[in-house]
Amino acid sequence: MNDLKNLIVSRDDAVATIQLNRPKAMNALNIEIMTELVDVLEELDQDVDIRAFVLTGNERAFAAGADIKEMADATAVEMLMRDQFARWDRIRKIKKPIIAAVSGFALGGGCELVMHADIIIASETAKFGQPEILLGVMPGAGGTQRLTRAVGKTLAMEMILTGRQITAEEALRAGLVNKVVPVEFYLEEAQRMAREIAAQPPIAVRLAKEAILRSFDTTIEMGLEFERKNFYLLFASEDMREGMKAFIDKRKAEWKGK
Numbered sequence: 001m002n003d004l005k006n007l008i009v010s011r012d013d014a015v016a017t018i019q020l021n022r023p024k025a026m027n028a029l030n031i032e033i034m035t036e037l038v039d040v041l042e043e044l045d046q047d048v049d050i051r052a053f054v055l056t057g058n059e060r061a062f063a064a065g066a067d068i069k070e071m072a073d074a075t076a077v078e079m080l081m082r083d084q085f086a087r088w089d090r091i092r093k094i095k096k097p098i099i100a101a102v103s104g105f106a107l108g109g110g111c112e113l114v115m116h117a118d119i120i121i122a123s124e125t126a127k128f129g130q131p132e133i134l135l136g137v138m139p140g141a142g143g144t145q146r147l148t149r150a151v152g153k154t155l156a157m158e159m160i161l162t163g164r165q166i167t168a169e170e171a172l173r174a175g176l177v178n179k180v181v182p183v184e185f186y187l188e189e190a191q192r193m194a195r196e197i198a199a200q201p202p203i204a205v206r207l208a209k210e211a212i213l214r215s216f217d218t219t220i221e222m223g224l225e226f227e228r229k230n231f232y233l234l235f236a237s238e239d240m241r242e243g244m245k246a247f248i249d250k251r252k253a254e255w256k257g258k
């Protein structure tokens with residue numbers, strides 16, 4: 001993690017903040033930055049001292065998409081052989097909660113990366129869009145699926161078929177983001193929420209995140225079944241005993257992550 005060229009990683013107690021750091025290229029997501037990002041997320045996902053992630057960019061751009069310069073001359077076979085989708089799938093498998101703190105442009109792959117996060121905090125200046133159509137292509141890292149589920153069919157169609165960007169306020173109304181805050185506070189607010197989640201019992205957080213994500217690829221029946229299994233499983237945790245006992249004793253619970 002020491003020789004990262006495109007990311008700045010900082011730790012504050014149980015929260016790891018990962019900042020995309022290719023400012024001259026508007027944080028365009030080239031293969032190198034995506035490789036670093038996925039490796040860091042996986043490494044910290046295994047670190048018991050880290051309980052939540054904040055993923056951010058800079059004030060001007062969260063990320064302006066996949067690196068167009070890296071893709072412009074690629075053939076279909078080269079794109080296939082680069083197997084970039086595998087990296088995105090690995091982000092999907094991260095177990096700890098990821099909070100995206102978004103300011104400025106979150107476009108194309110940048111918007112898709114934001115939608116891989118579990119919670120999204122936007123600054124008033126954030127702009128979300130899937131402008132791939134303007135380049136002769138279409139979203140390739142989940143945009144047609146995740147944006148549609150987040151904002152509904154008609155707005156997703158408009159954004160993807162015209163390339164129109166939406167403002168933070170519009171994103172809030174459409175249900176794409178959790179909160180819009182002044183630009184001075186977007187990172188702070190995401191870190192505050194990450195700390196709040198990091199203070200919860202980690203096994204319950206992990207199993208709840210897993211169950212929510214499962215709702216995207218299953219029927220309600222199978223999803224409920226999955227939820228129930230995770231619910232039962234929590235009765236095997238020390239934290240469950242502690243949480244309920246602390247309530248009865250009228251004291252604050254002390255979580256062990258066991």
Ligand code: DAK
Pocket residue numbers: 024025026028029064065066067068069079084085088105107108109110112131132135139140141
């Ligand atoms: N790629 C490469 N460079 C980019 C870039 C990008 N996406 N976005 C910006 N830059 C670079 C610019 O080229 C410029 O570099 P220099 O000319 O200084 O060398 C620098 O960043 C500053 O950008 P601008 O001069 O354009 O700054 P402005 O403020 O005027 O405009 C902008 C900001 C964000 C509106 C504009 O830069 C822009 O429209 N950028 C492109 C946005 C876009 O079309 N994004 C979608 C890209 S396609 C996949 C997964 C995902 C994807 C594909 C495959 N696999 C898993 C296989 C996703 C595809 C996409 O995202």
